[in-house]
Amino acid sequence: MSRLLTFEWIAAVRFMREGLAQTLLIIAGVTLGVAVITFMSALLSGLQANLFRRTLNYQAQIVVLPPEDVARSLRDTGAARSAAVVQPRTQRLHSIDQWQKLRGQIAGLPDVVAIAPVVSGPGLAIRGDANKAISITGFEPESYLRVIALGDKVVAGTANLTASDILIGTDLADDLGARLGDKLRITTATGAAQTLQIAGLFDFGNKGVNARNVYVTLRVAQSLLDVAGGVTSLEINVSDPFIAERVAQTIHARTGLQADSWIRTNEQFFSAISAQTLSNNFIRFFVALTAALGIASVLVVSVVQKSREIGILRAMGTSRGQILRLFLIQGALMGLAGSVCGSLLGFVFLNFWRGIARNPDGTPMFAVNFEPQLFLYAAGGATLVGVLAAMVPARRAARLDPVVAIRG
Amino acid sequence: MAETAGRDDPVLRLSGVRKSYGSGTAAEIEVLHGIDLDLGPGEFAALIGPSGSGKSTLLNLIGLLDRPTAGAVRIAGAETGSLDDGHLTRLRGRAIGFVFQYHYLLPEFTALENVMMPLLAARGRPDVQMRETAAELLAQVGLGPWQHHKSNDLSGGQQQRVAIARALAMQPMLVLADEPSGNLDTQSADAVFDLLRSVNERRGTTFLIVTHDPRLANRCDRIVELVDGRIVSDLANANPVHRQTREQTMQSGAP
Ligand SMILES: Nc1ncnc2c1ncn2[C@@H]1O[C@H](COP(=O)(O)OP(=O)(O)OP(=O)(O)O)[C@@H](O)[C@H]1O
Ligand SMILES: [Mg+2]
Numbered sequence: 001m002s003r004l005l006t007f008e009w010i011a012a013v014r015f016m017r018e019g020l021a022q023t024l025l026i027i028a029g030v031t032l033g034v035a036v037i038t039f040m041s042a043l044l045s046g047l048q049a050n051l052f053r054r055t056l057n058y059q060a061q062i063v064v065l066p067p068e069d070v071a072r073s074l075r076d077t078g079a080a081r082s083a084a085v086v087q088p089r090t091q092r093l094h095s096i097d098q099w100q101k102l103r104g105q106i107a108g109l110p111d112v113v114a115i116a117p118v119v120s121g122p123g124l125a126i127r128g129d130a131n132k133a134i135s136i137t138g139f140e141p142e143s144y145l146r147v148i149a150l151g152d153k154v155v156a157g158t159a160n161l162t163a164s165d166i167l168i169g170t171d172l173a174d175d176l177g178a179r180l181g182d183k184l185r186i187t188t189a190t191g192a193a194q195t196l197q198i199a200g201l202f203d204f205g206n207k208g209v210n211a212r213n214v215y216v217t218l219r220v221a222q223s224l225l226d227v228a229g230g231v232t233s234l235e236i237n238v239s240d241p242f243i244a245e246r247v248a249q250t251i252h253a254r255t256g257l258q259a260d261s262w263i264r265t266n267e268q269f270f271s272a273i274s275a276q277t278l279s280n281n282f283i284r285f286f287v288a289l290t291a292a293l294g295i296a297s298v299l300v301v302s303v304v305q306k307s308r309e310i311g312i313l314r315a316m317g318t319s320r321g322q323i324l325r326l327f328l329i330q331g332a333l334m335g336l337a338g339s340v341c342g343s344l345l346g347f348v349f350l351n352f353w354r355g356i357a358r359n360p361d362g363t364p365m366f367a368v369n370f371e372p373q374l375f376l377y378a379a380g381g382a383t384l385v386g387v388l389a390a391m392v393p394a395r396r397a398a399r400l401d402p403v404v405a406i407r408g
Numbered sequence: 409m410a411e412t413a414g415r416d417d418p419v420l421r422l423s424g425v426r427k428s429y430g431s432g433t434a435a436e437i438e439v440l441h442g443i444d445l446d447l448g449p450g451e452f453a454a455l456i457g458p459s460g461s462g463k464s465t466l467l468n469l470i471g472l473l474d475r476p477t478a479g480a481v482r483i484a485g486a487e488t489g490s491l492d493d494g495h496l497t498r499l500r501g502r503a504i505g506f507v508f509q510y511h512y513l514l515p516e517f518t519a520l521e522n523v524m525m526p527l528l529a530a531r532g533r534p535d536v537q538m539r540e541t542a543a544e545l546l547a548q549v550g551l552g553p554w555q556h557h558k559s560n561d562l563s564g565g566q567q568q569r570v571a572i573a574r575a576l577a578m579q580p581m582l583v584l585a586d587e588p589s590g591n592l593d594t595q596s597a598d599a600v601f602d603l604l605r606s607v608n609e610r611r612g613t614t615f616l617i618v619t620h621d622p623r624l625a626n627r628c629d630r631i632v633e634l635v636d637g638r639i640v641s642d643l644a645n646a647n648p649v650h651r652q653t654r655e656q657t658m659q660s661g662a663p
């Protein structure tokens with residue numbers, strides 16, 4: 001008997017050791033459940049992180065547009081963009097009034113970590129006989145590259161553009177038969193045109209984006225799209241992508257400007273994610289329920305088996321509270337042991353999965369997220385589930401009438 | 409309650425104790441019909457009576473495992489009717505030791521740990537003193553060498569002796585034994601009885617022992633007889649049969 005342990009702990013451990021087969025079986029059950037949960041959660045959060053990365057690669061978390069801007073479709077899907085090209089608007093693009101002042105104001109908000117003024121609009125890229133509808137984005141490299149990690153996606157040349165440069169996607173380059181250093185002629189519906197040199201090629205791993213987006217400096221875009229001195233949007237990153245919608249609402253409330261978070265513009269994607277999360281939670285819930293029922297049933301049986309001993313313990317001066325804790329501790333220990341083993345097993349599954357789920361080029365298909373907190377949550381959650389599961393049998397044990405128990 | 413307990417209070421005083429089972433139902437039946445009984449310090453009393461007369465019921469009431477339907481149970485002068493479950497449990501642990509017909513040791517624990525158990529439950533954590541007390545008690549019941557055996561590995565008589573050592577661990581003033589030797593062969597039964605007697609003599613502990621065996625009852629100082637829930641006789645046994653005599657009886661080949 002350890003001197004550090006109290007009566008309840010000593011007796012709980014002995015009771016569990018005495019029914020070792022039962023104890024081990026139920027721990028094995030909890031282990032499998034926790035392993036499934038850890039594995040699935042890690043996989044799902046890895047998958048989500050992957051999708052976030054892919055989306056947020058080329059999208060700011062928040063885009064601020066002029067109030068009630070009809071040019072909203074600018075930031076929408078590629079289909080909408082090409083439609084805008086097919087039917088060029090005669091109207092000038094709306095720009096944001098006093099954008100320098102607003103930029104300062106928004107930059108001062110909590111959680112805003114980067115803000116970049118952008119001019120964007122539809123245009124046409126022409127090289128020889130070939131021409132392609134494009135979406136022009138004009139930026140200042142200093143600010144924009146902090147919102148979008150464009151530099152990481154550049155496969156040739158640079159993203160640090162000068163006034164005569166243009167950065168295009170690899171697919172557009174293929175479509176036009178252009179290479180780094182070649183010249184492209186860019187025109188827009190305003191009638192403006194400029195010839196620019198391809199200073200860099202990017203690859204976002206997204207064909208639509210690679211074929212349509214082109215980047216120039218802010219000034220070039222201003223003159224091409226006829227918004228001299230103005231900007232059509234402010235693009236913003238916040239400290240955590242998931243608070244983007246909240247910050248967007250704050251910006252809207254403070255400035256009256258339209259502020260779209262990536263969460264809103266990717267609603268479909270988010271509903272897919274939340275469906276996944278929901279089903280994941282469902283599975284978690286049922287696994288937890290199964291584990292709880294397993295623990296509870298083992299303890300219910302144990303209370304029946306040990307009712308005489310409980311009666312004797314009570315006759316010897318053991319309090320109801322001590323009997324209650326004796327069984328709650330057993331539940332907690334089963335849950336905890338199961339979750340520790342389960343987390344380790346989940347870890348093994350994950351590594352195995354990482355090994356086999358690979359892209360053709362050998363890179364892992366899933367960036368499996370490996371968060372130590374997840375293990376802590378699993379351990380804490382399973383312990384709690386164990387205690388809750390033990391509640392009913394423990395109360396039954398505590399309320400056992402010693403007279404009846406001893407008489408058997 | 410300690411304040412109300414005077415020096416001359418009996419260890420146990422039952423006044424008008426009644427017990428009904430199934431109260432409030434059609435099947436209500438009164439098992440004990442107004443029991444008055446005093447046990448003084450150092451008494452060694454037998455409780456006899458036919459099966460179903462209410463002996464175990466009475467013992468459970470005295471042992472604070474159950475509450476009477478009417479009447480009062482006083483332990484060392486303290487009225488127990490007003491105590492809540494927690495206080496009853498503590499008083500029970502401190503003042504009363506139980507020995508049951510079936511020894512009911514905890515099979516998960518060794519003989520020594522079983523004897524330590526009441527101390528452990530009362531104090532929370534094991535300590536050296538507890539261990540020493542338990543070892544000493546085991547030695548007194550002649551099980552010194554068996555300390556570290558799991559209780560299931562002991563014979564019936566040995567288990568009962570462990571149970572007696574356990575009942576004494578808290579140095580209770582009253583030990584209640586419900587047919588402590590009912591499950592044992594004659595020789596072991598005698599050994600158990602001897603042990604109870606010697607504890608009584610050495611420590612002055614009060615004993616109330618339920619037994620069906622007139623021979624064993626005859627070895628007590630006082631014999632209380634219960635029939636149909638009433639005490640029908642309560643006699644001092646002027647000349648209790650003592651150990652030596654028993655040994656003589658054994659040698660002469662009786663039972
Ligand atoms: N929990 C209970 N519910 C209903 N009746 C009970 C209960 N416990 C005991 N009785 C009844 O009370 C009466 C006395 O029982 P008790 O066990 O006290 O007798 P006893 O004298 O100890 O008998 P024995 O010598 O057989 O052990 C019996 O008629 C029994 O059926
Ligand atoms: Mg009985």
